[in-house]
Ligand code: PEP
């Protein structure tokens with residue numbers, strides 16, 4: 014049997030957006046969500062400032078659409094065409110703002126997360142935290158569980174590293190952003206982190222995406238080095254589908270034929286994604302280039318391109334870093350870069 018594109022499409026889950034009337038009360042929304050569920054569809058309530066919509070996901074089509082459309086509370090029912098559903102601007106136009114402590118990313122706010130690649134010692138993480146905070150970062154990065162290319166490379170301080178991050182947060186108020194590599198560690202890392210980072214290598218680890226989707230912590234999802242934009246958005250969809258709406262997408266460079274930099278950093282991702290998703294987009298120029306000297310320019314370019322956030326490797330002494338020293342900038346370079354970025358952001362009417 015020939016499997017045509019159209020018949021394959023019919024096998025896929027459908028989604029309809031049930032747009033409620035602007036005056037719909039909370040009770041009406043709940044009633045409609047129940048109604049959607051009773052039809053055998055999954056209901057995601059998406060509350061906006063203007064109005065609330067319910068994303069109805071399932072196999073059903075025309076009959077259900079007509080029934081829903083005839084309800085008093087409903088203004089219209091629209092099918093979503095994008096393969097990613099909850100992440101799409103078709104579902105929600107207004108930007109999602111991700112907040113934790115003083116870190117705000119999206120909706121005109123530019124959030125900066127900075128710190129070393131790995132947590133190495135109390136002194137290293139504490140010094141890093143104090144210095145990046147002083148220069149204007151709102152988030153502190155630092156890996157305690159490290160995904161390393163070689164099993165013989167430093168794998169991270171694990172829970173001890175998480176404790177050091179928590180101590181640095183206590184001292185500075187910075188939001189802790191740290192990677193979780195396996196579903197088994199989500200509870201442990203979640204006990205210490207303000208934001209769970211999903212590393213590039215794990216972008217398509219669907220069980221991990223579902224596990225972090227079940228938490229109520231914000232998620233920083235890094236693009237896989239060979240993932241297309243649709244794959245990236247569908248990975249985010251796994252998290253959103255579990256009910257966690259606080260997702261930041263992070264462009265961190267892709268693998269190309271080019272070898273002058275560690276990865277190739279496509280900044281066009283930023284405006285391209287912003288047209289397709291309401292989720293905020295951050296850029297990581299450290300992994301994107303692999304070369305410290307290139308990082309300040311790419312930070313400025315990312316802000317100019319409209320990025321909602323930056324993820325940056327900053328080390329008190331990059332020459333002594335146990336991981337990614339070559340791409341880590343010093344606190345002084347970080348401070349100067351932030352000052353330049355602020356000027357660019359201001360020109361664009363997006364103070365940072
Ligand atoms: C990191 O942020 O330290 C990291 C490991 O990044 P990526 O997952 O993008 O390689």
Ligand code: MN
Pocket residue numbers: 130131300326336337
């Ligand atoms: Mn790193």
